[in-house]
Amino acid sequence: MTQPEPFETLFAVPLKCESCVQAVSGSLHELPGIINVDVKLKEQLVQISGTIAPSEIVRAIQSTGRTAILRGSGKQGAAVSILETHAKVANPVRGLARMIQVSPKLSIVDLSVYGCSPGRYYASVRENGDISQGAASTGAVWRGTATGEKEEPRGRFGEFEVDESGAGSVFLTRPVEIWELIGRSLVVSKKESGFATNDPDTLCGVIARSAGVWENEKTVCACSGKTIWEERTEQVNKGMI
Structure with a gap:
């Protein structure tokens, strides 16, 4: 790595x-x-x-x-993806991925999931950001500039283990730039490649741009008047990390 x-x-x-x-x-x-x-x-x-x-x-x-x-x-770009299962469960939010570009050709991914069954999981960026039908509509693993079937798709990010408590996390580095990922989707699944399905342990989320350092100084929401601490409590209650 x-x-x-x-x-x-x-x-x-x-x-x-x-x-x-x-x-x-x-x-x-x-x-x-x-x-x-x-x-x-x-x-x-x-x-x-x-x-x-x-x-x-x-x-x-x-x-x-x-x-x-x-x-x-x-300072060179950041993104976030809220990971959800599209299976019929009470609390669909199961994880969060933070992506940070640290050099012209290198980004890191800080990925955490919870509420999943134990086992090995694979993280991959998909061709599109269509999650209208869950992971099933996100397309194939993003190939990027990879050519030929033998060359590793650039969207295949890595694997990690979920323990008996249902939690897992991984810190990955990939030779990609944040702008290449914005608008695509991130899928976490027990299936390493191919098209994803919507079982309870398959998570997906759109990759959206997030603030760089000093780009977001809000402490009170202009719409609701709530402080960031009140917003945080609401999100935790909804299952957000």
């Missing part, structure tokens, strides 16, 4: 005093791959430089008893 270059992530974190700053900073400095942590008390923001997955950063901040909301990542 290619070692990713350092990249920046920005998180909104509720901070009340210098003790909060020290607690958050201390938990982050314990993580491998952290280069720099800048905790801004007045702005309630935490800016991090390093090579560690955003999901690991969130867990470290949450271990201090605080909520962390990703506000931006990367």
Whole structure:
């Protein structure tokens, strides 16, 4: 696996005093791959430089008893995909993928799923972003510039294991640019290749552009008047990570 270059992530974190700053900073400095942590008390923001997955950063901040909301990542492009099953279940949202471009030809994918049956899963980018019929309508694995059947499709991202608790995560690096992925779909399935089906353990989501560092400074929604913390609570209640 290619070692990713350092990249920046920005998180909104509720901070009340210098003790909060020290607690958050201390938990982050314990993580491998952290280069720099800048905790801004007045702005309630935490800016991090390093090579560690955003999901690991969130867990470290949450271990201090605080909520962390990703506000931006990367400077060369970022994207996100909310993963859902289109089988008839009570809670269809099963995962989240964050994608960050860290160099002209390299992007990382921070992928987490939950509520799935144990086993090996495969992540792939599909030719189109049509999820009107779930994973079944997303098309074949995106080939990109690959030519010939023997050449690996560029959309075949990698594999990972889901444990007995139904949770799994992986940190992948791929030689792609974010603009190539926007508008396509991401599929996570126990099936390595071919067209996907809509069983409970097959997840899919459209890949959409997300904010880069410092591109989203909203703390209160202009439409609802809710703070980002209230919006976060609502999303968690709906099954979002």
